[in-house]
Amino acid sequence: xxxxxxxxxxxxxxxxxxxxxxxxxxxxxxxxxxxxxxxxxxxxxxxxxxxxxxxxxxxxxxxxxxxxxxxxxxxxxxxxxxxxxxxxxxxxxxxxxxxxxxxxxxxxxxxxxxxxxxxxxxxxxxx
Amino acid sequence: xxxxxxxxxxxxxxxxxxxxxxxxxxxxxxxxxxxxxxxxxxxxxxxxxxxxxxxxxxxxxxxxxxxxxxxxxxxxxxxxxxxxxxxxxxxxxxxxxxxxxxxxxxxxxxxxxxxxxxxxxxxxxxxxxxxxxxxxxxxxxxxxxxxxxxxxxxxxxxxxxxxxxxxxxxxxxxxxxxxxxxxxxxxxxxxxxxxxxxxxxxxxxxxxxxxxxxxxxxxxxxxxxxxxxxxxxxxxxxxxxxxxxxxxxxxxxxxxxxxxxxxxxxxxxxxxxxxxxxxxxxxxxxxxxxxxxxxxxxxxxxxxxxxxxxxxxxxxxxxxxxxxxxxxxxxxxxxxxxxxxxxxxxxxxxxxxxxxxxxxxxxxxxxxxxxxxxxxxxxxxxxxxxx
Ligand SMILES: [Zn+2]
Numbered sequence: 387x388x389x390x391x392x393x394x395x396x397x398x399x400x401x402x403x404x405x406x407x408x409x410x411x412x413x414x415x416x417x418x419x420x421x422x423x424x425x426x427x428x429x430x431x432x433x434x435x436x437x438x439x440x441x442x443x444x445x446x447x448x449x450x451x452x453x454x455x456x457x458x459x460x461x462x463x464x465x466x467x468x469x470x471x472x473x474x475x476x477x478x479x480x481x482x483x484x485x486x487x488x489x490x491x492x493x494x495x496x497x498x499x500x501x502x503x504x505x506x507x508x509x510x511x512x513x
Numbered sequence: 514x515x516x517x518x519x520x521x522x523x524x525x526x527x528x529x530x531x532x533x534x535x536x537x538x539x540x541x542x543x544x545x546x547x548x549x550x551x552x553x554x555x556x557x558x559x560x561x562x563x564x565x566x567x568x569x570x571x572x573x574x575x576x577x578x579x580x581x582x583x584x585x586x587x588x589x590x591x592x593x594x595x596x597x598x599x600x601x602x603x604x605x606x607x608x609x610x611x612x613x614x615x616x617x618x619x620x621x622x623x624x625x626x627x628x629x630x631x632x633x634x635x636x637x638x639x640x641x642x643x644x645x646x647x648x649x650x651x652x653x654x655x656x657x658x659x660x661x662x663x664x665x666x667x668x669x670x671x672x673x674x675x676x677x678x679x680x681x682x683x684x685x686x687x688x689x690x691x692x693x694x695x696x697x698x699x700x701x702x703x704x705x706x707x708x709x710x711x712x713x714x715x716x717x718x719x720x721x722x723x724x725x726x727x728x729x730x731x732x733x734x735x736x737x738x739x740x741x742x743x744x745x746x747x748x749x750x751x752x753x754x755x756x757x758x759x760x761x762x763x764x765x766x767x768x769x770x771x772x773x774x775x776x777x778x779x780x781x782x783x784x785x786x787x788x789x790x791x792x793x794x795x796x797x798x799x800x801x802x803x804x805x806x807x808x809x810x811x812x813x814x815x816x817x818x819x820x821x822x823x824x825x826x827x828x829x830x831x832x833x834x835x836x837x838x839x840x841x842x843x844x845x846x847x848x849x850x851x852x853x854x855x856x857x858x859x860x861x862x863x864x865x866x867x868x869x870x871x872x873x874x875x876x877x878x879x880x881x882x883x884x885x886x887x888x889x890x891x892x893x894x895x896x897x898x899x900x
Contacts, residue, residue, distance in 0.1 A: 394647050420648050420760075446669075446767055448661035449714035450653060454638035457653040462714075465658055467762040475762040477649050484714070489669050505651035 391423035396435055398503035406495055406507075408474060410436040419474035440495030441512060442470040449484050468493055468509055478507040486511065514613045519896065520744040521550025521732035522858040527846035528696040530726040535567050535625040535850075536579035538728035542851075543584055543623055550732040551743025554584040557732075558617040560591040563604030563624030564850040569639040570628050580623060597643040598799060599754075600624060601729065602853025602883030602892030606752050608733045609894075618735055624854035625728035636724050640849075643886045645759040657713035657721055657800065659761050659887040664715055664802040666767040670817070673805060675715060677820025679706040681801040682719045682843055684829055689840025691830075691871035696725050696846030720801040725846030729854035731861070739899070747861045750878070751784030751895035753777075761887040770888030773810035777882065780893040781812075784878075788812035791895070792876040793834065793863060795856040797884035798841040807882050808836055811893070830871065838863065838871050853883035853892060864898040 393409060397420055400407040408419035413430035419438055424431055447466035450457075457463065464480040464487070480487065481496070492512040498505070523545025525538050539562065547553060560580050567576040577593035580586075594604045601624030608622035628636055637655050644650050644659065667673045683703055689695035706719035732744065739746035755772040758764065764771065781787060788811060796811070798804035805819035813834055814822050822828045828836035839845050839859040842852055860879035862868040881894045 397647075445762075446662040446666040448658045448665065448716075449711075450655055450658045450661075451710070451714070452633070452637060452657065452712045453653060453655060454641055454650075455634045456638070458634065460653065463653060465652060465654060465662070467662060467767065477652055477654060477760065477762045479652055489666070503651065504647050507652060 393421035393423050397421055401497065401503055401506050404497045406438050406440045407435055408438045409433045417472055417474065419470060419476060438474070439471045442468040442493060444487060444489060444491040444493055445469050445475065446489065447480055447487055466509055476507065478509045480509045482511050515615060516736035517609045517612045517749040518734055518736045518739045518746040518899065519731050519749065519857065519861050520734045520739060520742045520746050521546040521552070522861045523549060524694060524729035524855050524858050525727050526694050527725050527727035527848060529629045533627065533726070535564060535571060535576060535627040535728065536583045538627065538726065539580050539623045539625045539730065540583040542728040542730040543580070543621055546621070546730040546732050549744050552619060552732060554586045556619050557586060557589055557621045558619050559611060560589060560621040560623060561594055561604040561607045562591060563594050563600035563853060565595060565597060565600050565626055566639055567627070569642070570626065570630060596890040597885030598797065598849050599853055599883045599885030599890040599892050600850040602856065602881065602894070603754060603890070605731060605854055605857050605894065606754060606892055609749055609752055612733050612735055618738065620733045621730060622733055622854060623728065623730040624850040624852070626848035626850045627726050628724045628848060629726050633724065648760050655713060657716050660800040660802055661713035661716040662761065663767055663806065667802060667806065668715070670768050673817070673820035675707055676703065677805070677824050678720055678801040679703050680820070680823035681798060681804045682706045684823055685798060685837050685841040685843040688830055688838050688871065689844030691869070692840045692845055695840040695844055696723055697844045716800055716802070722799045722842035722847035725848040727846060727848035727851045729851045729858050731854060731857050745865045746899040747864045748897040748899055749894065750786065750897045751780035752893065753779035753783065754890065754892045756890050759886060759889050768806065769816070770806060770810055770884070770891065772888050772891035773807055773882060776891040776893040777811040780895050784895045786878060786895060791878050791880045793838060793873055794836055794880040794882065795839060795841070795859050796836055796882040798837055798843045799847060799884065801843070803884065804836065804841065811880070811882060830873065835873055838873060856881040856883060857894060860896050864896055
């Protein structure tokens with residue numbers, strides 16, 4: 387065991403297993419998604435991995451037409467910020483026609499095939 | 514701590530400048546600034562250089578020594594400052610702090626970017642690397658995309674619509690017609706702005722600043738020494754920086770940048786001034802919505818009123834608080850590392866009364882706001898007309 391807090395690897399491993407995780411501060415109970423190596427509330431470092439509910443509401447979104455070269459085959463694509471049920475927020479690609487989107491829309495996490503790590507996160511309308 | 518003066522200013526033409534390196538651009542701007550101050554390269558004790566990524570755009574790392582190299586300085590310490598699009602503002606702030614703290618008496622602050630070597634998609638990617646690589650860029654975020662999400666949230670909460678955003682673009686293009694160093698000197702219409710191609714919905718081409726080459730430089734000295742120099746001194750009254758999360762999604766309020774509020778508040782505190790004391794400002798309009806959010810967060814307009822301020826002329830060159838009279842990033846151009854330095858150049862020229870056709874009348878205090886990433890770094894400066 388080394389003493390390095392591998393929060394990115396923790397998140398990527400979970401996403402590869404179709405799960406969302408954060409980190410919980412054992413001192414003040416604050417949950418951080420994405421995980422961080424130091425508590426943003428109390429600066430504590432006594433932290434544990436926790437699975438979080440992959441559900442939330444759309445805070446805002448955009449449809450990207452001019453993309454970086456590696457995303458050109460996907461463009462135009464929709465990117466949104468989602469507030470999870472625990473209040474934390476994540477960016478993700480939204481797999482829903484833009485005309486169906488509105489702020490507050492209930493969405494849930496899904497995960498793209500043929501991708502690795504954080505780039506797999508997709509949001510779709512909650513059934 | 515010592516009071517500090519801006520004693521010399523210079524900037525290159527902004528635009529597509531062809532085969533030239535960022536260090537040559539800096540040399541041109543720096544020579545102008547040093548001539549203005551009445552100093553030579555051998556008088557400069559230290560240089561700071563704001564460059565986002567000569568690495569990505571020019572295949573050149575370790576760009577800081579390129580400045581003393583091309584200015585014929587021998588062994589003068591040169592330090593690169595990288596803070597995304599706030600690199601230039603932070604370069605100036607470090608020069609000011611070095612003089613204020615008494616480490617040096619004559620310091621050069623420079624900034625540049627040579628961006629037009631690469632095609633647009635590649636530049637988009639290079640800039641997107643200022644976002645969080647793991648949690649944003651891996652999902653295809655771009656900076657137009659990030660600010661589009663700010664624009665949508667701001668519109669939903671305050672009704673800041675496409676017309677209000679376009680008003681910022683129309684105003685800044687109009688201002689740039691009086692700036693011979695600006696990339697564009699052509700007015701645009703609301704119709705043209707609001708029908709331009711969609712970049713990241715709801716932001717269109719004319720909501721975005723262009724891809725630009727250019728450099729700017731200033732010479733910084735102790736205020737008490739100002740009369741030893743030829744340049745007309747402008748007094749540094751306040752400065753502050755604030756930094757926060759790399760990802761936009763980590764902010765609790767997407768319609769506001771807390772970093773701007775904090776940096777502005779701390780700059781005002783240091784200056785002993787309030788928003789109402791400021792006569793004009795150069796703010797970071799990388800996107801039209803960014804100017805709207807900035808002038809609200811700096812305390813000039815109530816939250817939600819920033820777009821209306823542009824639309825009803827409050828922020829026009831003849832309005833009660835002129836914003837981006839230089840043309841701003843939108844029309845003057847946005848060579849990333851140069852931008853924050855060029856803001857200081859413009860405010861200094863206005864306070865000296867040497868801004869030519871776009872000179873504002875009777876200005877005493879000017880302010881800058883320079884933004885990096887999605888507001889992850891903010892640098893503010895407040896300058897005062899000299900004696
Ligand atoms: Zn804690």
